[in-house]
Amino acid sequence: MHDYEAFPPLEVVRASGPVIELVDGRRLYDAISSWWCKSLGHGHPALRGALREQAERFEHVIAANTTSEALVSLCERLLDTANTATFRHSTSADPLDTASHFTKVFFADNGSTGVEVALKMALQAQAQRGQTRRTKLAALANGYHGETAAAMSVSDLDLYASPHGPVMFPVTKLAPVPFRTGPDDPRWMDASEEWEKIEAQLNAESDTLAAVVYEPVLQAAGDMRPYSPDLLRRLRRWADDHGVYLVADEIAAGFGRCGTVLASHLACSGECTSCAADTEDALPNRCVGPLPDFAVLSKGLTAGWGPMSVVLTTEPVYELFYGPYFDGQAFMHSNTYAGHALGVAVAHAALDVYADTDILGQVAQHGPRLRDGLRGLQQNRGDLFDLRGVGMTAAITIKHPDGTPLDPKRRTGYRVYQAAVASRAADGCGALLRPLDDTMYLFPPLNCTPDDITAMVTVLEDALSTVLD
Numbered sequence: 050m051h052d053y054e055a056f057p058p059l060e061v062v063r064a065s066g067p068v069i070e071l072v073d074g075r076r077l078y079d080a081i082s083s084w085w086c087k088s089l090g091h092g093h094p095a096l097r098g099a100l101r102e103q104a105e106r107f108e109h110v111i112a113a114n115t116t117s118e119a120l121v122s123l124c125e126r127l128l129d130t131a132n133t134a135t136f137r138h139s140t141s142a143d144p145l146d147t148a149s150h151f152t153k154v155f156f157a158d159n160g161s162t163g164v165e166v167a168l169k170m171a172l173q174a175q176a177q178r179g180q181t182r183r184t185k186l187a188a189l190a191n192g193y194h195g196e197t198a199a200a201m202s203v204s205d206l207d208l209y210a211s212p213h214g215p216v217m218f219p220v221t222k223l224a225p226v227p228f229r230t231g232p233d234d235p236r237w238m239d240a241s242e243e244w245e246k247i248e249a250q251l252n253a254e255s256d257t258l259a260a261v262v263y264e265p266v267l268q269a270a271g272d273m274r275p276y277s278p279d280l281l282r283r284l285r286r287w288a289d290d291h292g293v294y295l296v297a298d299e300i301a302a303g304f305g306r307c308g309t310v311l312a313s314h315l316a317c318s319g320e321c322t323s324c325a326a327d328t329e330d331a332l333p334n335r336c337v338g339p340l341p342d343f344a345v346l347s348k349g350l351t352a353g354w355g356p357m358s359v360v361l362t363t364e365p366v367y368e369l370f371y372g373p374y375f376d377g378q379a380f381m382h383s384n385t386y387a388g389h390a391l392g393v394a395v396a397h398a399a400l401d402v403y404a405d406t407d408i409l410g411q412v413a414q415h416g417p418r419l420r421d422g423l424r425g426l427q428q429n430r431g432d433l434f435d436l437r438g439v440g441m442t443a444a445i446t447i448k449h450p451d452g453t454p455l456d457p458k459r460r461t462g463y464r465v466y467q468a469a470v471a472s473r474a475a476d477g478c479g480a481l482l483r484p485l486d487d488t489m490y491l492f493p494p495l496n497c498t499p500d501d502i503t504a505m506v507t508v509l510e511d512a513l514s515t516v517l518d
């Protein structure tokens with residue numbers, strides 16, 4: 050609130066595609082997809098149409114003891130999408146194969162509560178399979194999983210959690226998680242070095258751990274750092290050997306952001322026979338990599354049209370909860386707006402757009418332009434370091450020319466953000482950049498064009514020179 054005195058909130062009147070319009074007529078590129086959720090930009094006509102159509106019929110009915118065709122078919126589509134690593138139009142999903150990895154969907158109403166659901170389910174599942182000593186959780190260091198008490202406990206960012214110690218519980222933080230520059234990094238598929246220490250930490254608690262929690266491949270709030278997908282393969286092997294569950298928080302990284310449907314799919318080597326035969330016919334049996342026991346999805350699920358999250362899980366987990374009422378095995382968790390009809394309708398429309406516009410192809414084609422753009426800035430300046438990114442993301446950190454960190458008290462990133470809002474460098478437009486300390490990053494809508502990317506990079510360049518030159 051103190052900051053707002055000098056830099057008041059920006060009053061929004063309209064938003065369309067990647068651009069937000071302010072009351073004073075200023076136009077800003079939403080370079081961070083409004084906290085990473087506007088995966089198809091603002092005001093997408095297909096999503097607006099789906100929302101309107103559903104609002105004409107019914108907007109929300111309690112989703113316990115009631116159901117709807119759209120709710121059921123959304124579950125089927127989400128499972129198909131996660132199991133096959135493919136976005137398909139609503140009419141083309143295959144009937145659920147019961148041998149598939151994910152077979153069940155649980156609805157919650159935002160990312161943090163989705164994480165809580167997965168953690169509670171993992172802990173209860175361990176107890177109900179007789180593993181009563183498995184009451185602890187481990188999580189990757191530098192992770193972020195949301196703002197509710199358990200989500201904060203498995204997170205590792207003091208900025209958000211430090212005042213709330215009394216409501217948090219101890220969680221083992223697995224380190225180190227060194228960043229990789231991206232898929233071109235020679236060590237992209239090799240986490241052997243960091244694994245040694247992480248494995249030792251896990252081994253020390255192998256009898257008491259219920260689950261390991263992580264943001265797959267991209268630690269977003271933790272300085273926008275990609276790490277080696279090989280770590281996920283190693284975690285999967287270790288978890289299988291020790292009877293521990295894996296919880297993948299795909300909230301920021303999923304739905305195409307990292308270039309695959311789930312970021313967890315990046316752990317597929319691409320070398321096994323089913324991947325090598327990557328044709329349409331092979332899709333249903335395609336290797337999708339070592340998947341987690343729980344995948345939490347939100348943000349891109351409704352493409353930022355409303356709060357909603359889902360937890361995907363497996364048949365063996367589901368069976369642990371199945372039984373008569375008085376056996377008390379059920380998973381008792383309810384959020385008022387879980388499975389609400391408006392969100393369901395928009396999620397169907399978003400999945401259609403992801404499929405019909407080949408969103409993964411767009412990310413593959415345009416994502417590298419983000420990194421190229423930042424590389425260009427880096428080459429022209431001496432104060433940008435650690436270029437990194439995967440899929441439709443790119444990040445770079447402002448430092449002293451000798452590579453040492455800036456004094457955080459100078460709030461350089463914040464000042465660059467303000468300069469980007471004031472900038473008119475891209476045909477009269479500025480940009481909403483919101484850095485993570487001194488890390489500037491681009492996390493634009495997945496469907497933005499090469500011209501949009503050039504415009505965002507131009508604004509960043511202008512803002513950096515306003516503040517630093």
Ligand SMILES: Cc1ncc(COP(=O)(O)O)c(C=O)c1O
Nearest residue numbers: 159160161193194195298300301
């Ligand atoms: C990886 C991750 N997990 C959880 C959350 C929390 O989601 P929500 O803000 O919807 O509660 C976020 C939000 O940014 C996130 O990035």
